[in-house]
Amino acid sequence: MPEFGTDFAMQMLIDTKPKYFSDLVRIAGLAHGTDVWLGNAQTLIQEGKATIQTAICTRDDIMVYLIAQGLEEGLSFTIMESVRKGKGLKDEWVAEMEAHGVPDWYIWSCKKIKYMFPKAHAAAYVMMAWRIAYCKIFYPLAYYAAFFSIRASAFSYEIMCQGRDKLEYYLADYKKRADTLSKKEQDTMRDMRIVQEMYARGFEFLPLDIYKAKARDFQIIDGKLMPSLNSLDGLGEKAAEAVVDAVKDGQFLSVEDFSNRTKVNGTICSLMSDLGLLMDLPRSNQLSLFDF
Numbered sequence: 044m045p046e047f048g049t050d051f052a053m054q055m056l057i058d059t060k061p062k063y064f065s066d067l068v069r070i071a072g073l074a075h076g077t078d079v080w081l082g083n084a085q086t087l088i089q090e091g092k093a094t095i096q097t098a099i100c101t102r103d104d105i106m107v108y109l110i111a112q113g114l115e116e117g118l119s120f121t122i123m124e125s126v127r128k129g130k131g132l133k134d135e136w137v138a139e140m141e142a143h144g145v146p147d148w149y150i151w152s153c154k155k156i157k158y159m160f161p162k163a164h165a166a167a168y169v170m171m172a173w174r175i176a177y178c179k180i181f182y183p184l185a186y187y188a189a190f191f192s193i194r195a196s197a198f199s200y201e202i203m204c205q206g207r208d209k210l211e212y213y214l215a216d217y218k219k220r221a222d223t224l225s226k227k228e229q230d231t232m233r234d235m236r237i238v239q240e241m242y243a244r245g246f247e248f249l250p251l252d253i254y255k256a257k258a259r260d261f262q263i264i265d266g267k268l269m270p271s272l273n274s275l276d277g278l279g280e281k282a283a284e285a286v287v288d289a290v291k292d293g294q295f296l297s298v299e300d301f302s303n304r305t306k307v308n309g310t311i312c313s314l315m316s317d318l319g320l321l322m323d324l325p326r327s328n329q330l331s332l333f334d335f
Contacts, residue, residue: 044172044175044176044179045168045171045172045175046071046074046168046169046171046172047067047070047172051074052070052074055070055073055074055080055085056070058085058088058089059088059095060095061095064169064173065096066095066096067169067172067173068100068101068162068165068166068169069095069096069098069100069101069104069165070095070100071160071165071166071168071169072100072101072104072159072160072162072165073098073100075160075164075165076100076101076156076157076158076159076160077129077156077157077158078129078155078156078157078158079099079100079156079157079158079159079160082155083099083152083155083156084098084099084100084152087148087152092146092148093148093152098152099149099152099153099156099159100165101159101160101161101162101165102123102126102127102159102160102161102162103123103161103162103163104162105119105122105123105126105127105153105159106119106120106122106123108149109122109123109140109143109145112140112143112144112145113143113144114139114140114143118136118139121136122136122140122153126153126156126159127156127158127159128158129156129157129158131153131154132150132153132154137150183241183244183246184246184263184266184267184268185263187237187241187246187261187268188260188261188262188263188268189261190237191234191237191261191268191270191271191274192259192260192261192271195234195237196230196234197227197228197230197231197233197234198231198234198270198274199231199234199274199276200251200270200274200275200276200318201275201276201314201318202231202235203234203235203238203248203274204248204250204251204270204274207239207242210235210238210239210242211239213235214232214235214236214239217231217232217235218232241268246267246268247267247268248267248268248269248270249264249265249267249268249269249270250319250320251269251270251272251274251275251318251320252269252320253272253286253290253295253301253315253320253321253322254290254294255269256269256270256271256272256287257271257272257287258271258272258273258280258283258284258286258287259271259272259273259280259283261274271283272286272287275311275314275315275318275320276314277310277311277314278307278311282305282306282307282311285305285306285307286305286307289301289304289305292304295321295324296324296325296328297324297325297326297327297328298312298316298321298324298325298326298327299326299327299328300324300328301321301324
């Protein structure tokens, strides 16, 4: 899910075990702060000194908590502003906080913070993620079709649509090379993990049909996903649109006819043939004497 799909955010979910929507808002605040989670709230939660409900997660938490402890409202706001900007606490503020029963761990946490996220911003992110989560759970194929069509930047038909076993093979290889992956491979790995999730939920891809597939949009057909033409490595959007336009003029007579009408180069045609996407079309329009 947006805001919760990175390794960093997923580890936060494991560590904090959220139970309420408000917990997710607090986690979003932690994820967008600086020196708020690692070496701070995470340590306090692990040591049992704080929970996800009591740790400092957004800048608003500080002012609201200090006012509840009895500090003057204006001072509570001033302390919040200083802490959320990474300017720490003045000695007189610490004395005032201690006089009102603010625990040592809370003061320690304030001193470590370099930047804090606003609660309203975190709430907006989580509300958006919550809506998407609803669609993902109750309309899964529509969700995956939309994600792969719009958000997947390095989707690969060859790697991701040939079944779960092949995907797991490539995913294991990418994980072994995690420290040396190129930017494109990192994006591909991100998309592979979404496909892995889709397979784990029991959904599958249909083989790409050049007569039915769209240029850039995935489709739901018979309870499965039909990938887009541009999911083929090397087949850009313009070439994919050319294939869609060529289909309107009727079926292809051969690989040669396909290439001539779509302007798809020989390398991509060979790849499509190897993947069984050209439906056993003959290589050429020319008939051999041996065909009779």
